[in-house]
Amino acid sequence: MSRRSRQILLTLAWHALRGLVHFSASRRRAAFAREMRLALQVLGPAFVKLGQVVSVRPDVFGPELVFEFEKLQDQVASLPASEIRSVIEAEFGMAPEVLFASFEDTPLASASIAQVHRATLARSYRPVVGAVLPAGTNLAVKVVRPGGEEAILADIATARPIAARLARIKRFARYNLEGLLDEFASTLCSECDLRREARVADRFAFDFRDDALMVVPRVVWPCTSRRVLTTEFVEGWRLSELGEPLARGIDARRLAEHGAQVFLRQVLEIGRFHADLHPANIFVTPEGRICYLDFGITGTTSPSQRIAIAQVLAATVYGDADRALRYSAELGLVVPAAREAVVRMKVGALMAQTLATAPRDIRGFAVGFLRVLDDERVEVPVGYGLLVKALVTVEGVARALYPEIDITEVAGPYATRMVAQWTFQPAVIAKRLPQAFSAALRELAG
Numbered sequence: 001m002s003r004r005s006r007q008i009l010l011t012l013a014w015h016a017l018r019g020l021v022h023f024s025a026s027r028r029r030a031a032f033a034r035e036m037r038l039a040l041q042v043l044g045p046a047f048v049k050l051g052q053v054v055s056v057r058p059d060v061f062g063p064e065l066v067f068e069f070e071k072l073q074d075q076v077a078s079l080p081a082s083e084i085r086s087v088i089e090a091e092f093g094m095a096p097e098v099l100f101a102s103f104e105d106t107p108l109a110s111a112s113i114a115q116v117h118r119a120t121l122a123r124s125y126r127p128v129v130g131a132v133l134p135a136g137t138n139l140a141v142k143v144v145r146p147g148g149e150e151a152i153l154a155d156i157a158t159a160r161p162i163a164a165r166l167a168r169i170k171r172f173a174r175y176n177l178e179g180l181l182d183e184f185a186s187t188l189c190s191e192c193d194l195r196r197e198a199r200v201a202d203r204f205a206f207d208f209r210d211d212a213l214m215v216v217p218r219v220v221w222p223c224t225s226r227r228v229l230t231t232e233f234v235e236g237w238r239l240s241e242l243g244e245p246l247a248r249g250i251d252a253r254r255l256a257e258h259g260a261q262v263f264l265r266q267v268l269e270i271g272r273f274h275a276d277l278h279p280a281n282i283f284v285t286p287e288g289r290i291c292y293l294d295f296g297i298t299g300t301t302s303p304s305q306r307i308a309i310a311q312v313l314a315a316t317v318y319g320d321a322d323r324a325l326r327y328s329a330e331l332g333l334v335v336p337a338a339r340e341a342v343v344r345m346k347v348g349a350l351m352a353q354t355l356a357t358a359p360r361d362i363r364g365f366a367v368g369f370l371r372v373l374d375d376e377r378v379e380v381p382v383g384y385g386l387l388v389k390a391l392v393t394v395e396g397v398a399r400a401l402y403p404e405i406d407i408t409e410v411a412g413p414y415a416t417r418m419v420a421q422w423t424f425q426p427a428v429i430a431k432r433l434p435q436a437f438s439a440a441l442r443e444l445a446g
Helices: 003-019 025-043 045-054 063-069 081-092 148-166 177-191 194-207 243-247 252-270 303-317 321-329 337-354 362-375 382-401 408-423 426-445
Strands: 114-120 138-144 228-232 272-274 282-284 290-292 298-300
Touching: 003 025, 003 148, 025 045, 025 063, 045 063, 045 148, 045 177, 063 362, 063 382, 081 114, 081 138, 081 228, 148 177, 194 228, 194 272, 252 272, 252 290, 252 303, 252 382, 252 408, 272 382, 298 382, 303 321, 303 408, 321 337, 337 362, 362 382
Parallel strands: none
Antiparallel strands: 114 138, 138 228, 272 298, 282 290
16 A cells, blocks of 8 residues: 555544544534545645535535535645746747736636636737727636646545445445546546636626626637636625625625525526535625636536426425425435335424524525435435535525525525416416316315
């Protein structure tokens, strides 16, 4: 066994033991998740990225791990500017000073995959969406770190024998750790091709082109390649830095409510949603607009799924466990008949505990709901779990803007309106009228 393999095993074992000393099951799960997050941070960038993959897989991992791993920050020491410059020259055949009007060597941010630098646009450019960007426009240039992908793949290769050993232990077998590493490697290769992120950003910019409170940085395609992504630079504050904008009089409640509406529109109308909306991926601009960043993880919904999601949201908001589970089945969440009564009872009790009084606790409900499904061994579809987690994240973002917000006050009417519009479509009425007529006759006949 290599020295690195021993380090990985010892670090994971030490933190696992620290997390399992609590007597209460709920405290033990929370402590174990926290210790695993700390272990991944100690083990370095590859394991931080792996934890971030886990954080968007509530269909596989327990809610404690999913939401704890969301806190993982991918920050590493910056590379010398000369190495970043060499990547740009290799991609475009020219020095950064030729490609751009100016290029700053000091990075704005540095992560395991890419490093971001500020630059200015050399020539005016008409983006795919929006007005012309004039020469001199401030830019954010994201550059894939040379050797970063290879270093992470090397750690993945080291972790594979460990995953194979853990798979023999009953507690870990259900997680398919080797499959997770395969998924991670595939995700990493996709993330290192920045053209994909650029295309998704353009789609979101088009979707919200008429939204006065929403902004997506526009892509500068002549300065974008597989290893370089160039967008306009958007000034703003992260959600952890809102003291100044609030002091300037930005309407935080309006932004919080609008942010929730933006997400609901993505899921219920557009059919494509940003699935990684943690606070680092959202800015508030000086003009009081919401800015989306980093489009590496997205989800999609089909027309039939959108109606089912609206039904589930409405049922959840109004505390109807039976209806929520019935329409969840249309989204692939199938509860075995032998467990159906228990699951319905537990979900109903959870709704009464977390959603009966304002402000409703969507996060508490979602964590509890996923815990019920995990305890009862109900398989969670990939898209369903991602959607549940995204809704919780949106609530967290909204509360970062305005702590007193009750997101159900936005989601309930929005989902109810969607259900009503669908219900009164002629085709739906024609399909359901015979059933309604038969039910009425049975009722009249006693």
